[in-house]
Amino acid sequence: MNNRHVESAARLRDQLANKIPLASAMQLSVESWDGRQLEIAAPLAPNRNDKQTAFGGSLYSLAVLSCWGLFTMRLWEEGLECEVVIQEASASYLLPVANDMVSRCVLADDELWRSTMTQLRRRGRARIALDAEIFAGAEPAFRLRGRFIAFLPGIPEKRSVR
Amino acid sequence: MNNRHVESAARLRDQLANKIPLASAMQLSVESWDGRQLEIAAPLAPNRNDKQTAFGGSLYSLAVLSCWGLFTMRLWEEGLECEVVIQEASASYLLPVANDMVSRCVLADDELWRSTMTQLRRRGRARIALDAEIFAGAEPAFRLRGRFIAFLPGIPEKRSVR
Numbered sequence: 001m002n003n004r005h006v007e008s009a010a011r012l013r014d015q016l017a018n019k020i021p022l023a024s025a026m027q028l029s030v031e032s033w034d035g036r037q038l039e040i041a042a043p044l045a046p047n048r049n050d051k052q053t054a055f056g057g058s059l060y061s062l063a064v065l066s067c068w069g070l071f072t073m074r075l076w077e078e079g080l081e082c083e084v085v086i087q088e089a090s091a092s093y094l095l096p097v098a099n100d101m102v103s104r105c106v107l108a109d110d111e112l113w114r115s116t117m118t119q120l121r122r123r124g125r126a127r128i129a130l131d132a133e134i135f136a137g138a139e140p141a142f143r144l145r146g147r148f149i150a151f152l153p154g155i156p157e158k159r160s161v162r
Numbered sequence: 163m164n165n166r167h168v169e170s171a172a173r174l175r176d177q178l179a180n181k182i183p184l185a186s187a188m189q190l191s192v193e194s195w196d197g198r199q200l201e202i203a204a205p206l207a208p209n210r211n212d213k214q215t216a217f218g219g220s221l222y223s224l225a226v227l228s229c230w231g232l233f234t235m236r237l238w239e240e241g242l243e244c245e246v247v248i249q250e251a252s253a254s255y256l257l258p259v260a261n262d263m264v265s266r267c268v269l270a271d272d273e274l275w276r277s278t279m280t281q282l283r284r285r286g287r288a289r290i291a292l293d294a295e296i297f298a299g300a301e302p303a304f305r306l307r308g309r310f311i312a313f314l315p316g317i318p319e320k321r322s323v324r
Contacts, residue, residue: 019212022220025187050181056230056248057223058184064219086218090252 002035008073009033016040016065023065026058030069031102035077038070041102054097054142063132063144064089066103071128071148074107078117082150087127095141097134103142105132124152164197170235171195178202178227185227188220192231193264197239200232203264216259216304225294225306226251228265233290233310236269240279244312249289257303259296265304267294286314 013030016023027046031039040062047058068084075082107113107130120126127149134142175192178185189208193201202224209220230246237244269275269292282288289311296304 015212020217021208021210022184022187022217025184025208046183046187048183050177051245051247055182055184055223056251057219057226060222060226060251061217061219064222068218083213085213085258086255088252088254089218089222090250092250093248096247 004077005033005035005073008076011076012069012073016069020065022061026061028062028065033073035074036108037104037106038066038073039102039104040066040069041100043100044098047101051096052098054101056091056093059093059097059101059103059134059142060089060091060144062101062103063091063105063134063142064146066105066132067130067144067146068148070105070107071130071150074113075150080120080150080152082120082152084148084150087147087149089144089146092143093141094143095136095139097136097141099136101134101136101141103132103134105130120150120152124154126150166239167195167197167235170238173238174231174235178231182227184223188223190224190227195235197236198270199266199268200228200235201264201266202228202231203262205262206260209263213258214260216263218253218255221255221259221263221265221296221304222251222253222306224263224265225253225267225296225304226308228267228294229292229306229308230310232267232269233292233312236275237312242282242312242314244282244314246310246312249309249311251306251308254305255303256305257298257301259298259303261298263296263298263303265294265296267292282312282314286316288312 049055116126132144193203211217278288294306
């Protein structure tokens with residue numbers, strides 16, 4: 001990680017630990033961030049269900065936070081302090097997860113990012129679709145596609161939550 | 163609630179409090195269950211985000227557990243001990259939630275339930291789609307549609323998680 005990425009990862013860690021009690025209860029840890037790919041991990045124990053596999057709500061929350069974290073950090077690294085909220089998501093449960101888990105969200109498309117920035121500067125807000133994946137060993141076990149919106153400070157009419 | 167419903171609600175409370183750590187961290191409480199409609203409540207404080215509104219992962223988890231709880235309790239009340247898991251879900255965030263929240267899941271369609279039971283007895287498993295809704299005051303703030311599957315005990319090939 002270069003210094004800028006180290007700094008935003010530290011800031012994300014702080015937000016997850018101190019601003020979102022459920023993220024803290026899930027014992028999330030930011031594993032890696034290189035400006036394009038974010039990995040957040042969670043141990044199984046606080047995230048298990050009655051079957052001793054990962055609770056569906058934990059898999060979803062972990063994946064959503066990896067997308068939200070990626071979008072938020074990209075904006076920080078553009079010098080922008082936006083409010084980032086989720087609008088909708090679809091989730092697919094493919095395999096049970098019986099171990100600690102890592103969610104990965106990747107934004108490798110520079111063109112997509114440029115058009116998101118253009119939209120944000122022009123309209124004060126921008127939408128983006130992000131995907132996250134959680135593996136059980138080598139196989140994908142959970143997939144999320146989320147639609148997020150970022151608001152520049154001072155933009156009204158935020159009819160959404162994260 | 164009649165005795166049967168009181169009994170299954172108590173059993174669901176026990177599962178949420180003792181078998182799913184995240185449900186316990188969310189401080190969920192089973193508010194009402196009449197055999198057709200289940201309401202589960204959650205206080206805002208342990209479920210807030212950095213904006214002091216409900217965290218998207220909490221809204222989703224609360225809604226999923228109200229669907230899962232309804233399906234599980236209906237099965238208990240048929241005398242069936244099934245494993246119930248989620249396969250996929252779609253979530254829509256309509257409004258921020260700045261208060262304690264209640265998720266409601268309703269299964270009023272007797273015909274749908276009869277065909278689910280027929281499927282379960284014939285094939286050893288059955289799928290069902292269930293909807294849950296969370297209100298902010300009088301307006302719907304969050305909607306979930308989840309697809310769940312129940313397995314009779316001893317059925318192999320459970321490639322899904324809850």
